[in-house]
Amino acid sequence: MWKDTGAPTDSFYEVRPECTDVPKTRFKIKAGKTLSERKWQAAFTPEGCLDISKTLGRIQRGGIHPSIRGEVWEFLLGCFDPKSTFEERDQLRQRRREQYAIWKQECRDMDPVVGSGRIITAPIITEDGVPIQDPLVLLEANRNKDDGSTEDSQHSDGNGLQETASNDLGPNSANVAERLTDKKIIQWKLTLHQIGLDVLRTDRTLVFYEKQENLSKLWDILAVYAWLDKDVGYCQGMSDLCSPMIILLDDEGDAFWCFERLMRRLRGNFRCTESSVGVESQLNSLASITQVLDPKLHQHLETLGGGDYLFAFRMLMVLFRREFSFGDSLYLWEMMWALEYDPDIFAMYEETETLSERNEGSKGKVKSTRQCGKFERENLRNGGNNPEGNLPISVFLVASVLKDKSSKLLQEARGLDDVVKILNDITGNLDAKKACSGAIKLHKKYLKKAKKT
Template sequence: MMWRDSGVPADSFYEARTECAEGPKSKFKIKAGKTLSARRWHAAFSPEGCLDIASVLSRIQRGGVHPSIRGEVWEFLVGCFDPKSTFDEREQLRQHRRVQYARWKEVCQELDSHVGSGRIITAPVITEDGQPIQDPLVLQEANPDHVPSSREQATGGSESNAHVCLDKQIIEWKLTLHQIGLDVLRTDRTLVFYEKKENLAKLWDILAVYAWIDKDVGYCQGMSDLCSPIIILLEDEADAFWCFERLMRKLRGNFKCTERSVGVENQLQSLASITQVLDPKLHQHLETLGGGDYLFAVRMFMVLFRRELSFGDSLYLWESQSWPSRRMRCL
């Protein structure tokens, strides 16, 4: 990766809170003639809407994507749309997906009325055997004008909590909701974007719906770090959900952990092998310190360096590597 001494710092497009001066500093700079611009992006489409993806990827790998078009470019990079599709075909698919997301969200709302309410669960609302926990202090209000009904207050905000017996999958899903809330409140809080509580609620809703439809993986800590940039770049909640869902198709294996292994174990082994060849002294030093299993790199791989780099730099890393489906996935 080559850094430039001139140009606009990547993080300048993502306003940070004034009190949050600490943290990684942006090194990548958006540079004219290197970064994929809106003009070049739009010129890569045929009159019908087919995209010349090869020319686009070549530009992206040299200089990343300009923030003004990042959302629409990422939809292609993660596989939401086929580059050979037309404008009309993509619009039809987009509308179909928005309807499907709305249906899934309605199902989740029936299971727990916090979904879509503008409120975020930050503590368990049921026990492990499915019994409701009545505690009105478990909510982070994203909508201060919302007044919970007496039934919501009695059931912890969920109609289904009133039932004595809940399906095992429903219980497991509801038990993850507060963990999603806790993680959402810690994700990218240095950014002004998340000072708006409706944006926090949007992130929580998407993760809650995804945890319901992907019952094999559900929700795991770190997914909020992957979803957050997509929320910022795509205004429509359904579009952001589908972009995240496509990304998770490539990365969900990283979050499948057991008592004996972690999802990124193969990547850790590859990192160890590469380091042993390229820098045997460093590898030996890590072995001496007890870090030869390279578990210290688990977070780096699971959230794709989101916490090691600045916000703008991590986005550039993702897109310049043509997303984790290619070189980064092979690390």
């Protein structure tokens, strides 16, 4: 058991010594405020039912101790019903692990690199379904065959990490490869090298990702998810959202389901068409909030040509992962999820017969606000049927950042480049708890004004 000390979380998420320009984590573990392992265990009944309301306030005040962060996140993201028992959760966890293994094998049958411990980082198929054969890989494979070696042909990325440049483990490595006709498989295979390139860039300052097995685990999960989510597939930024799950949860299947639950919240961010970007509705809401709460700043941004608020795109897309240190981004996320917590989240995500039957008896009942996060309670009190009552807290977090930088933006920004530069300066300098407090204040203020109008 880790001791509850005032140590920063950098000690839990070790940074490679040569990475000297990485922002230091501000979050400190504080006894009496941070949710500790002891307090977490005390929130369960002997059967395993969790009193979630006991934990939400503590998370909002001081975050979660890194030693229990993964298991607490599973509840915050709706993987488990707080009313479930230890036995029910064990059974559900096992079923999910088995289901993930089935899906992963399905992907492996389509491309043997999945689950092999290797990563694809170069295109393996054309858009019309013709497999791409990398001459270097084929040459290396033939050389190994000639000298009797059974070693797999691999390329190094320059850091001692081995990756595959093409699908050279299966039938596609033959001199004559069959053209694929299934459009879904073609589309999936087209994304595999994109996933690989992003994985090799994700959180590479952390010692954790010096191990090839951790990188390949991240790639496998994203590859499986891309196959299952046919509408969205894979988009840049998803690796930033998935990476913490790999680090916090030892079992790959558990990490997948935690990521899948997070994507249920955020997949709309990645749905792009020719006429709109995924976060466009949130950007529009951000513009409305700023116009109501800081009309001078909104007018100034419009004058500069930034009325579409696209400069905030990255913050919303990957939930501030690039604006905070790794440890602080986790701290920010769990505070956001605790503030937004809805006790019905598990029921909304699960469609099992048992759960449907359980919920049937609760129809028409008023939701207990005691089990809700502070942000969600405010929505229920003031939001009503107003669309503004359903906005995610992330929009108000960006609004609070703009409010803090309002004077500087008004005085110094003479073009969009200046706006971007000023906002980029916040990287590593934001206080997660202060940002959440500011978001809550703006949220309450905005809902009152929206209600009046």
